[in-house]
Amino acid sequence: MTTKMKKIISIFLCFIISFGIYFYICLIVAPKDINDSGGTHYYRGMGFMAEPVNSLDVVVYGNSDVYSGFAPAVLFDKYGYTSYASGRPLQTLNNINLLLDKTLKTQKPKIAILETDCFYKESKFQIDESNILLSPFMFHSRWKELKARDFYKIPSRKNKVDMNKGLVPSNKVFKTKYSTDYMGSKDAKPKPMPKENLKYVEQFVNTCKKNNIEVFFLELPSASSWNYSKHNYVKALAEKHGVEFIDMNTPLDGYELNLKTDFRDNGNHMNINGASKATEYIGKYILEKYPNLLKDKRNDKEYSDWHNSVKHYNGLLNKV
Amino acid sequence: MPYFMMTMLLIFTAVTIAIYAVCPRRQRYIVLLAISLAFLCYISKFTVVFILATVLTTFLSGIIMDKITQSVDIKALDKEVRKKVKAKIKQKKQIVVLSYIVINVGILLILKYFNFFALTTTNILNKFGGNYEPFILKIALPLGLSYYTLQALGYVIDVFRGKYKAEKNILKVGLFICFLPQLHEGPFGRYDLLMPQMEKGDNINVNNLYNGIAKILWGLFKIFMVANRASMISDAVFKDNGKYGGVTILLGGVAFTVQLYAEFSGYIDIARGISKIFNIELSKNFDLPFISKNVGEFWRRWHISLGAWFRDYVFYPVSTSKFLRKSTQKLSFNISNFVTITISLLVVWFLTGLWHGASIKYVCYGLYYFILMILFNIISPYVEKILAKNNISNDNKILISIRVVKTFLLVLIGMIMFRAENMSVFGNMILSIFKNGEYFNLLKILEMQDILALIVSIGILILGAVAKIKGIDIEDKFNNLSSIKKYFVCFALFTVIVVFGAYGLDYLPPDPIYGGF
Numbered sequence: 001m002t003t004k005m006k007k008i009i010s011i012f013l014c015f016i017i018s019f020g021i022y023f024y025i026c027l028i029v030a031p032k033d034i035n036d037s038g039g040t041h042y043y044r045g046m047g048f049m050a051e052p053v054n055s056l057d058v059v060v061y062g063n064s065d066v067y068s069g070f071a072p073a074v075l076f077d078k079y080g081y082t083s084y085a086s087g088r089p090l091q092t093l094n095n096i097n098l099l100l101d102k103t104l105k106t107q108k109p110k111i112a113i114l115e116t117d118c119f120y121k122e123s124k125f126q127i128d129e130s131n132i133l134l135s136p137f138m139f140h141s142r143w144k145e146l147k148a149r150d151f152y153k154i155p156s157r158k159n160k161v162d163m164n165k166g167l168v169p170s171n172k173v174f175k176t177k178y179s180t181d182y183m184g185s186k187d188a189k190p191k192p193m194p195k196e197n198l199k200y201v202e203q204f205v206n207t208c209k210k211n212n213i214e215v216f217f218l219e220l221p222s223a224s225s226w227n228y229s230k231h232n233y234v235k236a237l238a239e240k241h242g243v244e245f246i247d248m249n250t251p252l253d254g255y256e257l258n259l260k261t262d263f264r265d266n267g268n269h270m271n272i273n274g275a276s277k278a279t280e281y282i283g284k285y286i287l288e289k290y291p292n293l294l295k296d297k298r299n300d301k302e303y304s305d306w307h308n309s310v311k312h313y314n315g316l317l318n319k320v
Numbered sequence: 321m322p323y324f325m326m327t328m329l330l331i332f333t334a335v336t337i338a339i340y341a342v343c344p345r346r347q348r349y350i351v352l353l354a355i356s357l358a359f360l361c362y363i364s365k366f367t368v369v370f371i372l373a374t375v376l377t378t379f380l381s382g383i384i385m386d387k388i389t390q391s392v393d394i395k396a397l398d399k400e401v402r403k404k405v406k407a408k409i410k411q412k413k414q415i416v417v418l419s420y421i422v423i424n425v426g427i428l429l430i431l432k433y434f435n436f437f438a439l440t441t442t443n444i445l446n447k448f449g450g451n452y453e454p455f456i457l458k459i460a461l462p463l464g465l466s467y468y469t470l471q472a473l474g475y476v477i478d479v480f481r482g483k484y485k486a487e488k489n490i491l492k493v494g495l496f497i498c499f500l501p502q503l504h505e506g507p508f509g510r511y512d513l514l515m516p517q518m519e520k521g522d523n524i525n526v527n528n529l530y531n532g533i534a535k536i537l538w539g540l541f542k543i544f545m546v547a548n549r550a551s552m553i554s555d556a557v558f559k560d561n562g563k564y565g566g567v568t569i570l571l572g573g574v575a576f577t578v579q580l581y582a583e584f585s586g587y588i589d590i591a592r593g594i595s596k597i598f599n600i601e602l603s604k605n606f607d608l609p610f611i612s613k614n615v616g617e618f619w620r621r622w623h624i625s626l627g628a629w630f631r632d633y634v635f636y637p638v639s640t641s642k643f644l645r646k647s648t649q650k651l652s653f654n655i656s657n658f659v660t661i662t663i664s665l666l667v668v669w670f671l672t673g674l675w676h677g678a679s680i681k682y683v684c685y686g687l688y689y690f691i692l693m694i695l696f697n698i699i700s701p702y703v704e705k706i707l708a709k710n711n712i713s714n715d716n717k718i719l720i721s722i723r724v725v726k727t728f729l730l731v732l733i734g735m736i737m738f739r740a741e742n743m744s745v746f747g748n749m750i751l752s753i754f755k756n757g758e759y760f761n762l763l764k765i766l767e768m769q770d771i772l773a774l775i776v777s778i779g780i781l782i783l784g785a786v787a788k789i790k791g792i793d794i795e796d797k798f799n800n801l802s803s804i805k806k807y808f809v810c811f812a813l814f815t816v817i818v819v820f821g822a823y824g825l826d827y828l829p830p831d832p833i834y835g836g837f
Contacts, residue, residue: 014804018811025819136818143819144769 062115223267382486535593565757
């Protein structure tokens, strides 16, 4: 064997060995369970991947507001619609587009709801967090909680059905310091969102239209992060794209926010009390706006598992 | 450096390596310049015009000064005439340098210090019954403003002094000023040392590549394993400084000292590592500063390139200035010497303080070191006499330990001043050291695993320092390893940083301290 050949083989072996070690580390640190740190990102945000194929009617995309304030169990219990809350902390619009593409691989939702709080979060990198090779970067706090099973169990999103369908329920009640006029003046100057995000909104709307998915924008109640400046801007943007914009921070028929009972923190995220009310209103809106689009699946045996989710949710609700 | 900028820096470096490797040798410096400018445009946006203005004025100043020097053949003149012509040439060159300083230091003053002066002046006027709103400039600082301005100024002064001839290629002047790795936090480079390496366009070889990558990883290790965790402790203590007292304040100060050292020296390692890949050796900026026996030595080991810059371009000119010479000529040699050094040090430390930031606090920080150095100059002869009388050698290990601890405590006070919001907070914190405060629960700030990771990482830094003191050159040992071993050392370091590093959602990056200057 020539020296050159030896060199090539040793370089090749170095790469193989180091890649093998790195890949094993990726497997170790990837969350194995919803309750592991990063599990919310890894499973709940993409939990629709574990749902039966083509079983979801509605998918809601957004940041922590979504997984705090949208309760799929309520939507099923009251209207018989199946849904998923695909929310992640500090979610960005470019990553939402990635999630939408992933959704379409296994689901054919009839309605996609885009929560608008993340419109103001700058989208810098588009990272596919489901890529196992990025696990050490994405779930870098995991090393602090590693258990024996992490060293041999292979992470898998399939068969990890989330009972809460993406919702992170909180029983905590926080009396916010905000008054009902937290939105400020109705005539407030529209606050533009980062320019880059405009193209991601357009991409989201276009993908939905191409796949015959009805889409609307939604702003869940958020006293600490939302105001009329943002509302006015997003409203104009929604009109430009020809989609509806439901802002639950503004007066709405059939919905009233309670700043003393509906939040788990100081006006940023809702508790399950707030989530129930908000979801019920969203269900009513869907029923009125798209009366024949979705079927009531409460008596459909194929969806009988959803009753367990409702039961589980009601159990939590009773603890408030 | 924010995560985003650091990631971009590493991406730009990778792109540079690829283009540099396939480019002909003679054009490689253009690749380095082009990528540096592209990065600057990307990060600094339109404020890049300021750095371009500095490049242009630096280039022109050098060329004009060279032309002035060459305009007369001095050697052909009589001794008397030669003297007069020389003085005239010097005068003309002085005008060029002064104009250069007015433009470039003017840009620095306006962009960095205008708001500070505007606020201070308005506050003073309002205290005397005025009712003025301060006029605030809302403009982002171009990346590395304080660094490249001083580096470029050094070049112009060197050309003025005739240390070397002016560069005739504006692209090379541009590269010297804009060189990407050193732009954010230094170190300050010297033209005569850097340009020969930059223009050579050496091939990227395996040894330099590994050496550079190892330096980059070592820098990242310092930042992600040490600085980012230590910053969580120092932030907690300094944020609620009124609550705490005694050991907690000292812990906050020590944590900040560790943070600052790890972060700043980490960035320098990254800068040196990137440059090393292209076989460009940037100057050292740290040399075991915490083994210093006095504050003077500390500043010769800490931010070395800044100290050297102020020594060469401020201390020497001030101490040898005609004004000082005339003012002190009637005094005895010892007193004249003392006055000259004192005034020169005062100027140096006032400017050093001001360079760190536009606030009274930083000026006081500079003056604090000025006072310490003057006190040292006054007291040390007496201390030396006492030691000699008692037959205690300067090599005595106990004496060295006491001196090192004393220096560290003095530096620690300086660090608390540096980190405190203002001088009033600093005063209160120093007084709080002697009082009891609220219980500080470290576990509320960092999880136990993080504390352990921090301790182990600091231990590794200390081990490295001990090895260096004992004459073991770790860099040399690394360079002598086989390529396979080097690869796995780098891979291990990379893996440790990726898995155990403090970055991402749970650890928001602290503001880059020296990057803001």
